[in-house]
Amino acid sequence: MDTGQISDLAEKYLDGRATAAEQEALHEWYDRVNEGDTEIVVNAQADTLEGVKARMLRQLQEQIARDKEAAPVSVLPMRRKWLPWAAAAAFIVAVAGTYLLKQPEEQGNTTAVLPLPPAGNKAMLTLGNGTVVDLNASTDGAIAEQSGTTVNKQQALLVYDANNGGAKPAINKLSVPRGGKYRLILPDGTKVWLNAASELQFPTAFPGADRVVELSGEGYFEVAADADQPFIVKTAAGMRVEVLGTHFNVKAYADEATINTALLEGSVKVVAANGKSSLLKPGDLAKVAADHSISITREPDPEQAVAWKEGLFAFRNADIAVILREIGRWYDVEISYEGPVTRRRFTGKASRSYSLAETLSILEASDLHFRQEGKKIIVLP
Template sequence: MEHQFNVAEDFLLDDSFLRFCMGTDEAAARHWEAWLAANPEKQPAFAEACRIFDVVNGRQGRLDAEVDRFRGILGDHVAMQTAKTAKVRRMYIWRTAAACAFIAVAVAGWKMWNNKSQPSPGKPVTAAKGNDVLPGKTTAQLVLGDGTAVQLDEHVQQGLQEKDGTRIGRSKGQLTYDAAANTAVETIYNTLTTPRGGEYKVILPDGSQVWMNAGSSLRFPTRFSGTERTVYLNGEAYFDIAPKAAQPFFVETKNGMKVAVLGTGFNIMAYEDESAVNTTLVSGKVKVISADGKNVTLAPAQTASLSRGNGQLNVAAADISKVTAWKEGMFEFDDDDISTVMRQLARWYDVEVKFSGPVPDKHYTGSIRRQSTLSQALRILKTAGIGFKIEGRQIVVDVQQ
């Protein structure tokens, strides 16, 4: 390598180091582990480079739309570097800014620029080593009408068939239901369950699409008959409902909330360890009905929150990008307390969370890629002054930080 790696910026301008930080290259990981062993005096600069990468990566979030802009910024700084009259101080500023711009481009565009030579950043190439945990993946379990349980992942594509003739297709991490030739009278229900650390998508018999987050389950019929379409949700899912005015769509949750739909996109978060069940409308129109009959009709960018404690139903403005970030491969936090943050991480990485003392009054704002390893995600949180350590499949939150 050409750089001397004396300061953090030297690392940040190196492609291999960026791949190491993103966890996408086994060879890069081996190289830098060996390099650090041979150059222990460089550890402080190396650690600082990792910290800068985490801050930039966390703050930038989804960067696909910014790639061209950052390319221009980097080009401008390259031109500055070539100016022979540039002063040393100006050169140092260029190196820092160029490094940050290059990181932003690398995070957003690595997959785009290197598909032929590098694995996708969403798919780490090796199992996590030591005290680290890999991110969740595309996996679920389908329970058929007769109780048969079928394990699902994104690689198995062999179809299934229910006893009523419904054909169930499996392709690229999603299920599809084809009940076109189904004339059976009996209504058969299937249940799709994503474990902690899993996600999956299902296209229902009417063409409605459901994206399921980790630790969730959806019970639904293999065909919709009668005057309405009803499914049952535990956990979190995003719904894109096929419009059928004569056959309205309903989602029911375990605590008695019912969402009435007429062709729309919305998110329901109904985890039992959360203090409320939240329905957030992205487009269209929904009516949210509580178990005692209270109801509200939502407009786009509104959330209905049903308290598990007192059953109160409230409506508030919603941050759509934050609510649906999980579906786009991101965690989005906006002044969220540490307990809220850790519940999301615990579901996705399938870990337990332990506090070494009273729950600290810490809040976090920022973005984290869901395909980061657990240690990468925690490094980003550490920039907000939150201390952690990983012990097996447990995160210990250090209240002294």
């Protein structure tokens, strides 16, 4: 195979889109390189490759070697989920100007930074009477009783047990700070995961015709099915998602250009503030812009949108500003830029369990540069 074919297959291999035949071709390529086939050894191609691409291909060899060592079968079935090794590291192959994030060749080459940890389970709960409960300081068990509904804390999970007997529900608010995450089971049994810098407002019971919650930031929902009581997620921009019972993700941060809804299972209707709507099918990604226009695309890997819930950063063809906004929320750091911003785009996956220093080292291995001043990260030219 020539280098272009290797790059194309490598991208599919990392994305989990490679067929069994394509996986086998890459494994055969690796075996031939390992045996010293001078026609395809990366070093022998140095005169036709830019130095950075040669390093990228060497990283591909190393990753395949680890993959093969982890599973002795030469061709692995590629399920539509993150590969185990992808959760531990991400790496690069240059493909048509797009760069895959890679594990650095040496961990010691990163800019010195404070050892900031990744996001942890922390949140504040505001009760209907205005009382604010620090969930980090609360012990497990019943932490509040409101209108007949008991709020139970189970480690990093809130569970609402509704038995209000007709009492008017109280409105609660779960606020997750930058550098935090939390889970919640609503009184109807709907499960919610909240990402960093997110907030969910909801009633302690759903006695009306609809089940309505309000979201800012990002949340993943597994809605309890109820054909007689639609579930509605509202956002600050006036957009809403209407469902009966389904699994979907809503990303509605104020500093993002669009509000994104990714559907994994079931059916949802996305309604813009001006009343325009679109019905989504599993695998659809809807983006609602500031002008209320709705664009629908098919995602080759719908689970990428909820990779954050599984403990991963995951990007496809993303610019560095998008990536760094995500990093800023997760580690609770401010991002600023010194000089022009690179126009390169990036694809890759990396564990969210890394420290900030480890995550920045992955980016630095892709020829990006940073300086840290306390909890501020400056992106250098």
